[in-house]
Amino acid sequence: xxxxxxxxxxxxxxxxxxxxxxxxxxxxxxxxxxxxxxxxxxxxxxxxxxxxxxxxxxxxxxxxxxxxxxxxxxxxxxxxxxxxxxxxxxxxxxxxxxxxxxxxxxxxxxxxxxxxxxxxxxxxxxxxxxxxxxxxxxxxxxxxxxxxxxxxxxxxxxxxxxxxxxxxxxxxxxxxxxxxxxxxxxxxxxxxxxxxxxxxxxxxxxxxxxxxxxxxxxxxxxxxxxxxxxxxxxxxxxxxxxxxxxxxxxxxxxxxxxxxxxxxxxxxxxxxxxxxxxxxxxxxxxxxxxxxxxxxxxxxxxxxxxxxxxxxxxxxxxxxxxxxxxxxxxxxxxxxxxx
Amino acid sequence: xxxxxxxxxxxxxxxxxxxxxxxxxxxxxxxxxxxxxxxxxxxxxxxxxxxxxxxxxxxxxxxxxxxxxxxxxxxxxxxxxxxxxxxxxxxxxxxxxxxxxxxxxxxxxxxxxxxxxxxxxxxxxxxxxxxxxxxxxxxxxxxxxxxxxxxxxxxxxxxxxxxxxxxxxxxxxxxxxxxxxxxxxxxxxxxxxxxxxxxxxxxxxxxxxxxxxxxxxxxxxxxxxxxxxxxxxxxxxxxxxxxxxxxxxxxxxxxxxxxxxxxxxxxxxxxxxxxxxxxxxxxxxxxxxxxxxxxxxxxxxxxxxxxxxxxxxxxxxxxxxxxxxxxxxxxxxxxxxxxxxxxxxxxxxxxxxxxxxxxxxxxxxxxxxxxxxxxxxxxxxxxxxxxxxxxxxxxxxxxxxxxxxxxxxxxxxxxxxxxxxxxxxxxxxxxxxxxxxxxxxxxxxxxxxxxxxxxxxxxxxxxxxxxxxxxxxxxxxxxxxxxxxxxxxxxxxxxxxxxxxxxxxxxxxxxxxxx
Numbered sequence: 001x002x003x004x005x006x007x008x009x010x011x012x013x014x015x016x017x018x019x020x021x022x023x024x025x026x027x028x029x030x031x032x033x034x035x036x037x038x039x040x041x042x043x044x045x046x047x048x049x050x051x052x053x054x055x056x057x058x059x060x061x062x063x064x065x066x067x068x069x070x071x072x073x074x075x076x077x078x079x080x081x082x083x084x085x086x087x088x089x090x091x092x093x094x095x096x097x098x099x100x101x102x103x104x105x106x107x108x109x110x111x112x113x114x115x116x117x118x119x120x121x122x123x124x125x126x127x128x129x130x131x132x133x134x135x136x137x138x139x140x141x142x143x144x145x146x147x148x149x150x151x152x153x154x155x156x157x158x159x160x161x162x163x164x165x166x167x168x169x170x171x172x173x174x175x176x177x178x179x180x181x182x183x184x185x186x187x188x189x190x191x192x193x194x195x196x197x198x199x200x201x202x203x204x205x206x207x208x209x210x211x212x213x214x215x216x217x218x219x220x221x222x223x224x225x226x227x228x229x230x231x232x233x234x235x236x237x238x239x240x241x242x243x244x245x246x247x248x249x250x251x252x253x254x255x256x257x258x259x260x261x262x263x264x265x266x267x268x269x270x271x272x273x274x275x276x277x278x279x280x281x282x283x284x285x286x287x288x289x290x291x292x293x294x295x296x297x298x299x300x301x302x303x304x305x306x307x308x309x310x311x312x313x314x315x316x317x318x319x320x321x322x323x324x325x326x327x328x329x330x331x332x333x334x335x336x337x338x339x
Numbered sequence: 340x341x342x343x344x345x346x347x348x349x350x351x352x353x354x355x356x357x358x359x360x361x362x363x364x365x366x367x368x369x370x371x372x373x374x375x376x377x378x379x380x381x382x383x384x385x386x387x388x389x390x391x392x393x394x395x396x397x398x399x400x401x402x403x404x405x406x407x408x409x410x411x412x413x414x415x416x417x418x419x420x421x422x423x424x425x426x427x428x429x430x431x432x433x434x435x436x437x438x439x440x441x442x443x444x445x446x447x448x449x450x451x452x453x454x455x456x457x458x459x460x461x462x463x464x465x466x467x468x469x470x471x472x473x474x475x476x477x478x479x480x481x482x483x484x485x486x487x488x489x490x491x492x493x494x495x496x497x498x499x500x501x502x503x504x505x506x507x508x509x510x511x512x513x514x515x516x517x518x519x520x521x522x523x524x525x526x527x528x529x530x531x532x533x534x535x536x537x538x539x540x541x542x543x544x545x546x547x548x549x550x551x552x553x554x555x556x557x558x559x560x561x562x563x564x565x566x567x568x569x570x571x572x573x574x575x576x577x578x579x580x581x582x583x584x585x586x587x588x589x590x591x592x593x594x595x596x597x598x599x600x601x602x603x604x605x606x607x608x609x610x611x612x613x614x615x616x617x618x619x620x621x622x623x624x625x626x627x628x629x630x631x632x633x634x635x636x637x638x639x640x641x642x643x644x645x646x647x648x649x650x651x652x653x654x655x656x657x658x659x660x661x662x663x664x665x666x667x668x669x670x671x672x673x674x675x676x677x678x679x680x681x682x683x684x685x686x687x688x689x690x691x692x693x694x695x696x697x698x699x700x701x702x703x704x705x706x707x708x709x710x711x712x713x714x715x716x717x718x719x720x721x722x723x724x725x726x727x728x729x730x731x732x733x734x735x736x737x738x739x740x741x742x743x744x745x746x747x748x749x750x751x752x753x754x755x756x757x758x759x760x761x762x763x764x765x766x767x768x769x770x771x772x773x774x775x776x777x778x779x780x781x782x783x784x785x786x787x788x789x790x791x792x793x794x795x796x797x798x799x800x801x802x803x804x805x806x807x808x809x810x811x812x813x814x815x816x817x818x819x820x821x822x823x824x825x826x827x828x829x830x831x832x833x834x835x836x837x838x839x840x841x842x843x844x845x846x847x848x849x850x851x852x853x854x
Contacts, residue, residue, distance in 0.1 A: 202457045204449040207442050211435050218433035222446040223418040282437050 032275045032290045035323055039297055047304045055304070057181045063296040064182075064189040065247050067289065070267040071189075071196050072240035074288045075233045077271050078200075079213045080280025081133075081140035083237055086244075086267060088151030089125055090260040093118040093245025095155040098166045098255035105164035112170060119242030125151060126238020130231030140234075148264075155257060163256040166249055175250040185247045192240055196285045199236070209233060213280030269320065270295050294323070346409040348373040348549045349394070349425075349518055354403035356389055356573075363389045364573045367403070371518065376540060376550045378564030380557065381593055382786035386573040387553055391520055394551075395427050396420040408516055426505035427520040428497050434485045441467030441481035444500045448507060474499055474539050491532040494524060498536070502543055515547035522553045526783065529647060537563050555786060557586045569593055593787060602791060603819025605840050607798040611639035611822055615673070616775050616806040617658070617689070622667035627653040628830035631667075635775060635806040640797065642809045642817045642838075645827035646853055651810055652694075654827075655777045658808065659691040660684035671775075685714060690773035692764055694780040694810070700764045701752055708734045708748040710763050714771035737766035741796055758789020765796050769805075776800065777808045782816065794820065814846050826852040 044051040069086060076083045099106050100114035110117070125147060133143045166172065174184040200206040211219040212229050220226050245260070252259045268278075274291030276283025298319055302312050349371040356364040364386045371377050379387050392398040394405070396414030405412045407423065414420040417427070434443050441464035445452070452463040460482075467481035476495055485493055498521070505517040521540065525533050540563065544550050554560050560567055567584050569576040569592040576592050614637040622631040628650030635641050643651040656662040657669070660678030669676055671687045678684045681691070693699035702710055711734050712719060719729050734748045741762045745755060752760055761781065768776050778797070782790045797820060801807060811817035817824060824836040826849055833852040836844045 198457070202460075204447075204453065204458050205456075207438060207446065207449070207458075210438060211446060214435040214437060215433070218435055219446075221417055221429075221433050223421065224447050281435075 029275065032273065032287060032294070035326065036290050036294050036297075039294055039323075043297055043301045043304075047301060049304045050301065053181075055300070059293075059296060059300055060182045060186050062300060063292055064186045065244060065251070066263075066266065066270065066296060067189045067292045068192050068240060068244040068247060069263050070270045070288045070292050071192055071285055072237045072244065073264075073267050074196065074271055074276060074283070074285050075200065075209055076140070076237050077268070077276055077278060078209050078280060078283060079230060079233050081230070081233075082268070082278075083129075083144045083234070084141065084264050085125075085129065085144040085148030085151060086241055086264045087257075087260050087262070088148035088153075088155070089122050089238060089241040090245040090248055090263065091155040091255070091257045092125070092151040092158075093122045093242045094249035094252075094260065095158045095163075095255040096121055097171065097246060097249045098164045099158060101166060101168035101171055103164045103166050103168070105159065105162075109168070111168060114168070115171060115246050118245060119239055122242030122245060123235050123239040126241070127231060127235040129238070130234035133234070134227040134230050152257060155255070159255055163254045166253045166255070171246070172250050172253060174247065185250065188243065188247060192243060193285060193289060196236075196240070200284050205229070205232070210281055213282075215281075266295065273320070273323065295320075346406070347371055348408060348516055349412070350406040350409075351390075351394075352404045352406070354390070354393060354405070355401045356386075356393065356398065357401055362573055364393075364400070367570075367573075367575055369568060369575070371549050371551065372566075373408075373516065373549055374544050374547055375565040376544055376552055376563055378560040378567035379551055379553045379570065380560055380567060380589060381570035381576075382788050385570040385593075385786075387570060388522075389573075390570075391427065391522060391551070391553070394420070394425060394518075394520065407518075421504050424505045424517040425520070426501040426517070427522065428494075428501045428524055429522055432490075432493055432497055434493055434497055434500070436486035437484055439464065439482050440471070440479060440485055440488070440496055443485055443496060444470065444481070444503055446500075448504065470499060470503060471496075474542070475535070491528050494528060494532075495536065495539070498524070498539065506548075517543075517548040519543060519548065519550045520553075521550060523555065524552075525554060525556065525559055533559065557589050560589070561586065590787070602794070603816070604791075604794055604798050605819060605843075607795075607802075608640075608820075608822065608840050609638050609798075609801055610839075611636035611801075611806075612804070613637075616671070618668075618670045618673075619658075620668040620670075622654070622657060622669060623665045624650075624653050624657055624662055625665040627662075628827070631827075631832055633825060633832070633835075635808060637774075637804050637806055638801045639822045640801060640807045640809055640820050642811055642821040642824045643827060644811070644814070644817050644824055644849060644853065648829075649827040649853070650830040651827050652779070655691060655779060655808065655810060658684070658775075659689055659777055661691075685771060685773065688772065688774040689777065690714065690768045690771055690775070691777040691779060692768055692781055694783060696757075696761060696764060696783075700767075701760060703751075703753045705752060706749045707738070707743065707745055707752055707755070707763055710752045711737055711748075711766045711770055714767050718772065733770060734766075737770055740799075741766055742792060756786075756789070758785045758792070761785055761789070761793065762796065765793065769796075769800060774804070775806045775808065777810075779810045780812045781809070782812050814849065818843050818846065818849075824849065828853055 049055055072086065073083050096118040097114045100108045100110045100117060102109045129143050129147050132138065133140055174188065177184055179187065200209070208219065208224050208229050211222065211224055212226050216226055248260055249255055270291035271288050272278060272291070273294055274283065274287030274289070276287045298316055302315065307315060347370040351367060351369040354364055354367040367390060381387050389398060393400050395417050396419050397417060412423060414423055414425070420426070438446070442460070444467045445463055449458045449463060452459050452466070464481040471477065471479050471481060474495070476499070479488060479492055479496060485496065488496070501519060505519065524536060528536060540550050552560065552564055561584060565581050567579045567589065569579070569589060571593060579588065615634045616637055617635040620632045623629045631654055633641065643654060645651040653662060657664045660681045660683050663679050664677065671689065676687055684690070702713065708730065712730055716725065719726055719733065731748070738745065738748060743762045743766065744759050752763055755763065782793055785793065797807060809817065809820060811820065818838060821838045824838050824844065826833045826836070836849065838844060
């Protein structure tokens with residue numbers, strides 16, 4: 001009898017403590033949804049204008065572009081990386097469309113092909129990010145930051161400081177035309193969401209993304225080509241950002257970089273708010289949908305309550321913090337390492 | 340086929356390997372017959388790990404050949420090795436906690452469940468469940484997350500996965516002639532779980548496959564293996580048949596000397612001082628243990644013995660501030676205290692050497708020096724700055740005192756062998772100036788030679804006046820090292836035993852109160 005670990009409870013059929021832990025774990029997954037629900041009720045109470053047909057349609061409209069942007073980063077965050085080049089890539093995509101479709105600066109008039117080219121270029125930039133990342137081992141943070149600067153520069157050079165105006169009505173129609181009361185781009189966002197969800201949940205590649213996010217070494221040992229997964233994820237992110245650029249140019253008609261500034265961090269905030277872990281391996285596109293909805297509602301209610309524009313940013317920050325603290329209740333008494 | 344049967348499943352011929360200037364393997368000849376379980380024993384640094392890495396294609400031998408059923412075998416990378424029917428279950432588990440059991444088993448082999456690009460997770464899980472059931476693991480559900488299961492269950496999943504991968508990928512297309520390498524698979528399993536594991540390994544080999552079993556626990560090697568290779572300093576010492584091997588023979592072959600009572604250096608056991616370092620009265624942590632009372636004296640080794648779930652681990656957690664006590668009194672040198680975090684415990688001179696060294700103690704990317712001084716930073720700084728000279732002197736002192744084998748103090752800790760890395764963690768605790776050290780399985784995964792050195796360190800510490808609370812790795816270790824033994828069961832202390840050098844309790848007596 002040299003081993004002392006004689007387990008008294010080996011025959012015990014049910015471990016209540018472990019069970020409670022699992023229950024808690026499970027409940028935790030619904031916390032963001034709960035917050036969304038409470039927030040929705042709260043907004044309906046404090047503002048009479050919130051729960052109106054018009055405002056709800058506005059919400060869907062407002063959430064569309066942020067959703068596409070946040071989706072582009074969701075898979076990136078699941079593999080434990082980060083993308084700081086969203087603004088630059090969106091700007092570039094918009095600039096390409098504004099230069100190649102009917103506009104007041106160039107003679108090109110490629111119509112919808114301009115969109116395809118822009119999305120392809122954006123996807124290629126994402127591919128490049130992945131390629132540089134896996135071959136030089138430079139962290140995604142730096143690669144994407146640099147690529148963000150490069151693409152911003154490329155867009156600025158392209159329109160030479162004076163953004164062109166897009167007059168291709170076919171492209172602009174996704175923002176100007178409505179179907180069932182919401183602009184067409186809402187359905188584009190929905191489609192992107194659906195495709196991202198399919199990839200994430202229904203394909204082997206989707207599992208590989210989670211595997212890489214949880215433990216790269218184990219994933220590699222299982223025979224997964226980790227580099228290829230990373231490159232593919234960034235390529236997908238690029239394609240989705242290309243679409244975001246398309247939606248953005250359709251909305252604004254001008255490829256002005258200032259229209260696409262400050263998109264990276266709100267997108268990341270929405271992702272984390274939804275419950276996706278920044279260190280990778282957990283969460284997903286559904287979480288992102290919840291996160292984006294919460295943030296959109298927050299912006300919307302500020303407007304409805306006519307909160308002073310100067311106060312708005314600060315108030316948003318405070319509210320987000322409060323939500324995160326409320327979200328954190330389930331993490332109490334756990335040895336959680338926060339970086 | 341008849342041709343293949345005449346040859347061993349795997350034959351290694353004159354394998355040599357050198358790292359830098361150290362020769363780690365010299366002319367290694369090993370045969371692994373079909374259907375047999377082959378044990379590989381030897382101290383840390385004997386070359387077992389390197390040998391397995393070479394078989395798995397993770398390292399390349401400098402010279403020598405490998406033959407699998409008499410065909411040349413030279414995989415590059417574990418994926419290739421898998422494809423040739425050789426798989427390994429690693430010491431550190433490689434399952435992904437937030438994928439389901441089924442998804443883990445079929446990770447990267449989802450092909451057969453695909454329609455177009457889409458995988459049917461329900462079909463995959465059903466197939467995984469059938470596989471689990473065939474191993475008698477029907478209590479593990481393929482559609483639940485791996486994180487829902489205990490370490491022991493995960494270990495079985497890991498083995499089933501490895502088995503699936505090698506039989507599935509085997510070029511012969513048959514479930515035969517595969518080789519499964521098990522590296523210390525039992526280190527955290529209990530008796531029953533080990534039985535299940537052994538049964539399943541036997542089941543795999545009975546089907547015409549072979550296994551290599553590596554363990555520090557010789558009794559397990561003797562129980563499971565058909566033949567045992569003993570390695571020492573990168574050379575094959577001998578190969579023993581199951582029938583002729585005993586623990587004593589293996590010990591003596593491994594270290595050159597046989598294990599004796601002096602192993603635990605009982606003669607160096609000291610009588611503790613009257614001075615009480617730490618006292619607890621009716622200590623409770625709701626849900627884990629209740630009414631635990633004891634005193635720890637200066638220079639004493641106090642063991643807490645008990646099975647998994649007896650509450651002993653949580654007693655240590657309360658002592659070191661990992662958990663906060665629910666009720667009861669806790670006094671350090673006569674003063675009542677209550678800790679909410681380990682740093683408070685350390686401020687009162689209590690420090691723990693955790694069981695899971697790699698995860699809980701070791702800073703992999705820091706040097707030996709930084710790993711040692713991390714807990715005594717308060718003492719080596721002056722005006723907020725770290726005094727380099729004092730640090731070097733301190734670190735040098737501990738490296739010498741504990742015989743840490745290293746190039747210099749700037750070497751990274753993850754380059755050290757298990758035993759030496761453990762000694763670095765000991766140095767940290769001793770350097771921190773702690774007066775009470777909680778030793779949580781101090782020799783887990785450490786080889787025989789390094790164990791003796793660690794026991795010496797423990798003895799020396801008690802002579803310097805340190806009080807030690809010990810959760811021993813084995814019962815012999817507990818009896819051999821302790822001055823007193825508390826036996827716990829179901830969260831309460833059942834009995835206290837004295838363990839003075841000439842009046843050590845018998846294992847049987849202790850077990851009576853454990854179960």
